Amino acid sequence: MTTVTTTPPVPVREAVPGPSLARLIGVELRKLGDTRAGRWLLASIGLIAAAIVALQLRFVDDAAQTFTNFFTASLAPVALLLPVLGILSITAEWSQRTALTTFALVPRRERVVVAKLAAVLLAALASVLVSLTVAAAGTLLAGVTGGAGSWDFDWTVAGHAAVFQAINVLIGAGFGLLLLNTPLAIVTSLLLPTVWGILSAMISALHDPARWLDTSITMEPLLGPDVTAGQWGRLGVSLLVWVAAPLAAGLVRTMRREVH
Amino acid sequence: MITADHLTKRYGPHAAVDDVSFRCEPGTVTGFLGPNGAGKSTTMRMLCGLTRPTSGAAAVAGRPYRELPNPGREVGVLLDASAQHVGRSGRETLTLAARTMGVDAGRVAAVLDRVGLNPVAAKRRVGAYSLGMRQRLGLALALLGEPRVLVLDEPANGLDPEGIFWMRGLLRDFADRGGTVLLSSHLLREVEAVADRLVVIGGGRVVAQGGKDELLAGAGTLVRARDPHALRLTLDRAGLDATGSADGGCVVRAEPDAVGQAAADAGLVLTELRPAGGGGLEQLFLTLTAGASTKEAVK
Numbered sequence: 001m002t003t004v005t006t007t008p009p010v011p012v013r014e015a016v017p018g019p020s021l022a023r024l025i026g027v028e029l030r031k032l033g034d035t036r037a038g039r040w041l042l043a044s045i046g047l048i049a050a051a052i053v054a055l056q057l058r059f060v061d062d063a064a065q066t067f068t069n070f071f072t073a074s075l076a077p078v079a080l081l082l083p084v085l086g087i088l089s090i091t092a093e094w095s096q097r098t099a100l101t102t103f104a105l106v107p108r109r110e111r112v113v114v115a116k117l118a119a120v121l122l123a124a125l126a127s128v129l130v131s132l133t134v135a136a137a138g139t140l141l142a143g144v145t146g147g148a149g150s151w152d153f154d155w156t157v158a159g160h161a162a163v164f165q166a167i168n169v170l171i172g173a174g175f176g177l178l179l180l181n182t183p184l185a186i187v188t189s190l191l192l193p194t195v196w197g198i199l200s201a202m203i204s205a206l207h208d209p210a211r212w213l214d215t216s217i218t219m220e221p222l223l224g225p226d227v228t229a230g231q232w233g234r235l236g237v238s239l240l241v242w243v244a245a246p247l248a249a250g251l252v253r254t255m256r257r258e259v260h
Numbered sequence: 261m262i263t264a265d266h267l268t269k270r271y272g273p274h275a276a277v278d279d280v281s282f283r284c285e286p287g288t289v290t291g292f293l294g295p296n297g298a299g300k301s302t303t304m305r306m307l308c309g310l311t312r313p314t315s316g317a318a319a320v321a322g323r324p325y326r327e328l329p330n331p332g333r334e335v336g337v338l339l340d341a342s343a344q345h346v347g348r349s350g351r352e353t354l355t356l357a358a359r360t361m362g363v364d365a366g367r368v369a370a371v372l373d374r375v376g377l378n379p380v381a382a383k384r385r386v387g388a389y390s391l392g393m394r395q396r397l398g399l400a401l402a403l404l405g406e407p408r409v410l411v412l413d414e415p416a417n418g419l420d421p422e423g424i425f426w427m428r429g430l431l432r433d434f435a436d437r438g439g440t441v442l443l444s445s446h447l448l449r450e451v452e453a454v455a456d457r458l459v460v461i462g463g464g465r466v467v468a469q470g471g472k473d474e475l476l477a478g479a480g481t482l483v484r485a486r487d488p489h490a491l492r493l494t495l496d497r498a499g500l501d502a503t504g505s506a507d508g509g510c511v512v513r514a515e516p517d518a519v520g521q522a523a524a525d526a527g528l529v530l531t532e533l534r535p536a537g538g539g540g541l542e543q544l545f546l547t548l549t550a551g552a553s554t555k556e557a558v559k
Binding site: 016017018019023024026027030031034035036037038092096097098099100101102103104105106107108256258259260 | 305308309310311312325326328329330331332333334337339340342343344345346347348352355356357359360361362385401
């Protein structure tokens with residue numbers, strides 16, 4: 001502390017180019033798993049998928065123990081956690097106040113947001129690979145333990161599953177970006193679709209709009225191999241409301257917000 | 261180089277920062293002084309593109325902060341040492357920033373060493389850090405991109421006396437090598453020892469700025485008379501700018517010679533006449549910001 005060391009003069013250099021989008025995506029992917037909370041969330045996605053397969057091996061009829069069944073059954077519980085991942089990736093910056101550093105290093109905030117969306121999308125796709133892996137493990141075990149162990153699989157199901165999980169994570173990210181507050185975003189993203197579902201079931205005038213706007217209805221076909229053009233259309237409309245609108249409004253809010 | 265040009269930030273009718281202009285030159289440490297709530301942090305956030313000014317503009321290294329392609333390589337920013345993810349380790353916090361800036365991973369260990377965080381501390385979660393350690397981590401983050409400019413908001417908060425001494429050395433060294441430092445504090449002592457220039461802010465406005473020595477010299481004369489009332493009248497009549505202090509004396513913005521002459525002309529008996537430099541910057545600071553901080557307390 002007391003010695004004075006001679007240090008080279010502050011270097012004068014040319015303007016250093018800013019980070020590429022790929023670099024920012026890499027940073028955001030790293031942020032998903034570099035805290036204890038983040039690691040637990042990622043691990044629980046894998047654990048839940050594995051647990052579902054284990055339960056099927058134990059309780060489901062032998063004939064139904066197929067690769068396709070293992071795979072599709074693991075999608076729904078993972079789909080519950082992916083919105084949380086999407087929300088946390090955005091809101092943690094504000095609740096932990098790391099936005100101060102993040103946006104000081106990357107003042108073009110829209111690039112950070114795009115990188116975050118890309119990172120959680122990649123995580124959603126990775127979750128489909130996890131589902132495929134645990135389904136494969138389940139099928140192998142089923143073959144040994146007397147289950148059907150059938151490997152028949154229509155790969156469009158995997159494609160639809162990827163779209164399904166991507167939508168789930170984006171719904172979370174949209175709510176996170178719009179509300180910029182972790183508990184508020186989690187509660188809203190859980191509650192709002194449910195309330196909407198109950199209302200549309202109760203009120204007959206809402207039956208028709210619900211076919212276009214209730215994501216639990218419009219996303220249902222994605223769990224199977226066949227999705228008709230009409231179903232894609234209705235899915236698109238519901239996504240405008242539940243994904244595109246919150247993302248757009250949230251982006252505007254994030255761009256304008258003062259960072260403390 | 262930092263330039264603040266008529267920066268103003270209003271929240272509703274209240275102006276948190278009101279027409280603030282100053283420049284920080286390479287090779288200097290500028291102390292940004294003011295009581296709590298004077299607008300220091302808001303000004304610094306505007307410099308760093310984190311708060312949009314209502315009017316006015318700011319530039320760092322010749323450009324508005326938001327237009328710097330890779331700001332971390334130009335400007336080291338420490339605005340709030342507590343604004344770090346508590347679940348991340350110190351090293352990981354720096355690694356994320358290093359990757360964002362495209363800085364070699366080896367720099368992380370180098371800056372950790374520079375700020376005195378050992379490998380054990382670097383591996384711990386930031387949540388387990390003391391405020392002093394967080395300040396050191398924040399400083400490491402600011403130095404990571406080898407910037408030419410440092411913007412530091414209350415960096416001495418939570419540091420022990422040895423840490424404050426160490427930080428002064430670091431900032432002095434940085435400026436002596438041609439860097440520009442803007443450093444805020446509500447404590448004069450912290451800044452007096454290291455700053456070359458001072459910008460004093462109160463109630464959102466710049467109340468004084470200039471070279472430290474020049475401002476100190478301008479701190480004026482302390483004068484006391486047997487009849488304080490007559491002294492005030494005499495000083496007013498002589499056109500000398502005087503501020504009363506709590507114990508009945510006056511701080512006059514003039515040389516002792518001029519004050520003594522005015523008193524002699526009026527036939528006053530003085531009990532004390534000396535340069536007010538004894539209290540140094542403190543006197544200046546108190547006089548300049550007294551009104552502003554009272555207003556702040558009432559609000």
